[in-house]
Amino acid sequence: MLAPSAAVAAEPAPASPPANRSYASVDPASLLLFSVTLDGATLTEGLGAYGLATDPLIPMGELARLLEADIDVAPVERRITGRLGQARAPLLVDLNAGLARAGGREFAIGERDAAVTPTEIYLRTSVVQQLLGLTVEVADDELTLRMRAAEKFPVQARLERQARRPDQGQPGQSNEATLKVVEPYAFFTPPGLDVVLDGGLQTGGNNSTFRYDLRFAGDLFWSNLQGYLGSDEEGRATNARVMLQRRSLEGDMLGPFRAREVSVGDVFSPALTMGARSVAGAGFTFSTAPLEQASVFNRIDLRGELPPGYDVELYINDVLRNSTNQSINGRYEFRDIPLSPGINVVRVVTYGPRGERLEEVQVVNVGAALLRRGEAQMAFGIVDQDTPLFRPRRSSRPLIGDPRLFANQGARAVVSVNYGLTDLISLTAGAARIPQPGGGALGVYSLGGRTSLFGLATQLDAAWNGDGGAGVSVGAAGQFGPLSAVLRHAEYRDGFVDETNLSFDARYRVDRRSELTVDSSVNLRGRIVPISMRVLTNNYEGGSYDVIAAGRASSGIGAVLLSAGLEYERRHMRPAASDETLKGYITASTFRSYKWQVRTSLDYDVLPDLKARFLSLTVDRRLSDTWSVRFGLGQPLDNTHDWNVVASSIYATRYGDFALTGEYDNTDADWRVAAQWSFGLGFDPERSRYNILRTGPGSGGSVLFNAFLDENGDGVRQASEAAAPNVALEGAARGALTGRDGRVLVTGLGAGPTAYMDVNLEKLDNPAVATPPTKVQLRPRPGRTARVDYPMRPTGGVMVKVELLRDDGQRVGLASVRVQLVRPGSPPVDGVTEFDGSAMFDAVPVGNWRLQLEPLQAAKLRMRLENDAVIDIQGNGDMAPDVVVQVRFDPPLADTTVAATDGGPR
Template sequence: MRGCGAILLLGLGLLIAPAAARADAAPIATRPALAVAGQAQPFTEDDLLLLEVSAGGRLLAEALPAYAAPAGVYLPLGELARLLEIAVAVDPNRARAEGWVLSEERRFRLDLLAAEAEAAGRGWSLAPEDAVLAQGEIWVRPDRLADWLPLKLKADVRSLTLAIEALEPLPFQARLEREARRQRLEHGGRSAARAETFVPTPYVAFSPPAVDVTVSAAREAENMRTRYDLRLAGDLAWAGLQAFVTGDGNGGLTQARVLLERKDPERRMALVPGISRVSLGDTYTPSLPLGPRSAGGRGLSLTTEDFQEIGAFDQIDLRGDLERDWEVELYVDDVLRGSRKEEGAGEYAFEDVPLMVGLNVIRLVFYGPQGERREEVRRLHVAGDAVRQGEWLVRFGAVDEGASVIAFHDDPQGEGDHLLDVGDRPRRLAGPRGLRAVGHLAYGVAPGASLSAGLASFHDLVGRTHTQAGVGAGASVLGFAAQANLAADDGGGTAASLGVAGRIGRVALVARHAEFSGGFLDEGGGYMRVLEPSRRSSTLSVDTTLKLGRRPLPVGLRVSRDEFAGGDAHLLATGRASTSLGRFLLSGAVRYEREDKAARGDGRVSGLITASGLIDDHWRVRATAAWDQDAVATVSLDRRWGEANALRLGLSHRWGDHAATMLQASHVWRLRNLDLSLFGGWSGADGETRIGVQLATALVFDGERYRRAPPGAAAGGAMRVHAFLDADGDGRWRPGEAPAAGLGVRGGRRVAETDAEGRALITGLGDGARAAVQIDASAVEDPYVTTPPPRLVFVPRPGRVAEAAFPLQQTGEVVIEVALHQDGEPPRPLSAVRLQVVDAAGAVAAEGRTAFDGALVVGGLRPGDYRLRIDPEQAATLGLTLNAAPAIHIPREGGFVGEVAAAVRLGATSILADTAPEPPQPALGQDRAGSAPERRPHASRSLGARLLRWLGFSLAG
């Protein structure tokens, strides 16, 4: 069969050779080759292979010519040296290869006429089958190369691969490391794994606000109840404004919040450098390790902390807006940590969320009353000490606790205890408390070590004022983070705590113990009584992942014990676990709580099990069973028809003294920019029915006019994308430049497409440290139109629309054919030559390496004039030089511009030998390896045509 294949390839090569080969490119059969050929060569053209070459998991070449013969596989020494960037060059006129390996002291010489080799001061005699001169190249067996070079080579003829293992760091590996370091510097120390464009959204004096409007009316028994929710968000006075109000049909205001906030995750805020967030209005104070915890009210707060990294002992509170009648569940590393339901305040809060040292994936799952479901994913890194050496960490807040900027008559009280409260303790009751001011300052004195101080003044639940001050120190010891704190108040009370956090194998733990005396009030312990001060408090959190067969089982345990001044004690232990079973996610929580008093002890056990997932491709089920003093079970079924229709059916039952059964049903029509819902319910306790209708929509100012948008537009950031064909290459739209319609834009809850003007508006992008929009440019059919990075990132702000240009550019493509010219010999293709295409300003627009046939396809070149050069480092190392610097011209309309011939001479001193290599600057759509973006291949440049041309070129002689 191999003979038949060879005959077929031979015939095809002979057919295409006259058309494909250059007139002066006859194959080489050199006089030295004839001189050393005392016997027949060990291989013929029938033995040709093309090997895929890799080193250390990195692809170096897709097609390295090699020959398989009875004596073994033969590899081209010159091309292999250029691939590995080893300073060894082949001189076919003298049947010799010379140079050095890794250092100039380690000389290398291979002389076929003398049948000897020398490497690193050691000599070898050559057998006739060890190395062969053919086609202007020296072909060597891998086992002999391994004797001379610090390499292990494994050529697999069956899989057509060549695996290279470097026994010492090779030059190409060092170059890749330098380029990686340079890229990290260019990207501010971050990895550039994904190409993306950052879209700045500066604050302005005023931007027309985005508006969310929800209006509902429901009939219950004989009463008609109406309610409205109004949310506005935009820029005001160079800050972000958020306002939320809700009221009833009688015109009464039942809830209101107003917040002016300015944030900058990079901490380069123009007003106060180093501040990452400043809030004015309805905001929250920070907490301290001993003493006050976070509380809300009207006032001011600011911080310099990193949005994506906290210390192991820092309290993390998750808060956000929650739409009417929505629920939210909190998962940390797929373990259910808490659940909240909107009860009139328009927001949710998870306080004191326990996290592990390392990366924590926080997932918030939102459930709407009509079957809506969405997720928000945040990644938060917990370090031993979040304060880096030489940096300051500042947190400050001062509020009129419990009071809002806008007063309202119906002040909802706190929810009280909940089985899945993250902190597993009662919340503070709402209502005015007076001034609460808290400040915290920390400084990194050494790597992993910091000093801190705090000061606070606040009122307790009966109105008494407490003034407290504290100091602390944190350090990393043997892979564990440790923190010690001391505090005292103005009443003679004192407190001390010690905490340790870290990992033991696959187990992550956080332990903390605190001692109190003199009536010191600590709001951040495991359990808080209203009046009685604590004596001591201990907490332990343990998280790990077990194996349930092949299925991972994340589990978590949190135990806290508090002793009070009167002698009572309180123990609380909560265990949680989650796992997947087929299409379902199962989560469970068990809590044991015990009160030990002087006379007796009282303990109780409660628990919860949830399951959610898909029954089939249409129905989603969510079931919950919880038991405490009473037991409750709920089941809901959701089904969607496309993007426009959603149905929800719900059933719940409560056992115990207030037994009741509830049935619910709702249907929502999601129109383009409007959600219309019909809902109804029946209660078995009193036999009453409830039926109602709800309308929800939004308005967003897109820079030119207000446009209707899906609900939720004012709760998060938005982006308007403008895609166009950038004719002049300046990245900005000019009159007359054609729009790019039909491009998919993915972000938020829905996928949009650019319209006839090339514009698309995406809302609902959240309010985190970063958000991203992904552009799908598959609708662009022109292979010579290149796109910028498809991922657009920005810092989202509620109600603010980021303007993002997406300039497509017409590009050109050229084929560069490199041939080696030597005196007395016809030119021949030269592979593994690193070429650079340089623009008029001297910047590297594209670079790459010639293939087995000496050709390099360079695409993604913007219109303009370029010149070609050999990579200065390779030119200096191997003594390669171009006879001239060929010019390349890409016309304004782009497209394939033809072939460019480049003549290279070997063994002479390079004119670029003294030129320091410039850092490569890849062109748009061109990566650092020189690979062109995916496009429709030109017929004359396809791999098959090039291979046949190379075969014909080789066989013609």
């Protein structure tokens, strides 16, 4: 979950394209079918492109599937995101902003360089070369795209797989359609569960250990129930959380409030611009603000599920900002993350103990957060601060935030309102009740304004509390050539405590705070390296101060993604002497040959002494589709005698993942041997029973996909209608294939606002079928299984010839005649005759069809058929006997004249 500090997290609404940015349209008449080769290997003979043959518009979704590249195309949001190569170099195309980023390089996208349809984004070949690092030769005379890759793509690394046929090449599929699956909230659905069971033997006080980690979710009371239960190493429940949540992309909840998200249970309170920050606790929250309207002056908090043994890394605009393997009540949390003006690409990369790698991408367009005139947004929350809804036993779990600030409990209530006074001025106001350590509560209030001056987003906020303390904050943000900068300064008086400032020493009273964040890119001998810098200073009462400065950079070098950073801190807390530290890190990762996943990091000190502190190495090797191994090493470099090592063997089955792990720590000669079973329990709504699966149904959405041959065309599977095995589903965390019964239960769809899956008929025994759209769009919810019926109609074909019966009795083929196959209850199948009067109909569903002329053309040209034709389509791709029909042209109607007299018409 990505939550702004100034508002409860809201489901992002699809961004509306700017009115002044209109991209090229796809002209069906300019369709070009290209043959595509990659380093000499043919990927497809029929990639549909549009426009000029010398620089055509290429469908990025289809191209990504052909290359098997990690690229996500979102036509609704008009964005493309992904990772390329073994170094996992980032890629972003944002048509709303008219820019593209690839591996640290940024360039503009012109209005003639792209086209958008409801299900696809097209880019010119010249743009695709820059994005994907390809050399593309367009042989317009042969209609061939010859691609040469600087680094091999996954399709080349997996030689056993054949190139996928592009979507529009599959029989019966419309290139301009998406099958949208909407699963309404229910009063109750059986929950999905994710379970981790871990037992082992070790040295120390407890020779044997057992622990579990349980996540569950499902619909309850027309909302989504999400829960977590975790134990200690003796199998005793220590942590628990439960939340009911309901979301609406359209913002149609709570009547006139038009809320986008409503939550009750273990939630996080909203925050104010000054004074009150987001805090966990049992309570109730709602928000009407979409996430994409985040302000540059509101730092964000990021939270998400973190199972045992997982690591998570945070990248902002391709720069590694933070990482952790520590969970708080089963979740990770990154706090106080600043964003830059403009497009921010937020990537959360999760690494699992069995070599899993999951990447979630959120694109946040950050500006001054100005609202339209008269528009209002609201966030409200009331929580029992730092108190979960259920606490199985007293535990030592860490508090969220500085315990010296939040080590007190009680009801915390927060409300904030944003209002668009004009299109250029927005106002914000808020109030909060904050529990105090000595009992009681303190009222905190804030007022502020947002505007844009000379191209700079500017803000002014003021806050005060019930004890007479007050604060004021001013800020400016903008882009200056290659630099994107945010400057903010705050003054505090009479002991005002600003909880939104986490980077200060709570033992001292803060008088003022200044912060500068700068993001840019540096050209190092032709290599563009994105960098991020931040300077923060706090001045305390009595002349004490501290300064924190950090710089970070990331770039791909060959097949390796390299990140480095330095953090400087100077503290002068009177009467003690000042001290300085300068620390650094270097991390590297690669996905070598798409089989080896290697990660390493080095931590070191520069001040007060130059020394290396710690080296870590993790290697994951996938030996087959079901078996992988892991090796990890941790080495303190200030004491080479202390080290630890871990080795694992993981076997993946349809019933979950089984892992055997051995750990040894040389510091105290400690060892541990453990066995772990990670699995999911997904409910099959059709058979009313649970299935043991791999993990996913308890933390994300699932789909029960039912593919069958729809003989009668009613869209409902009858007992006599055959199943469709070997239909592939792509786009989930793990690919899936329908079984002999035509069904498959797919998990791991996540809990984002939307998810997409592609239906691939490549392995179908008889691909001569007409299908619904092969792109499926869902709104996944944790624990909920959506049912997708996928009727496929067997098809056949027929050749029709239209002849003109002349007055002299001769018959000649008639070109450009629009003809249709029609029958009750089905849309017409259209065709156009060629130069010889012939029209080919293929992929026509089985049944009896009647041939007719297209009514509008027939009426305009006064054409009629001389003979009726009924065609019986048998299916299996077979062709019906050829049909020949004759047409005649009726003479124009004779002119009629109506005579009239003074007495009126006769």
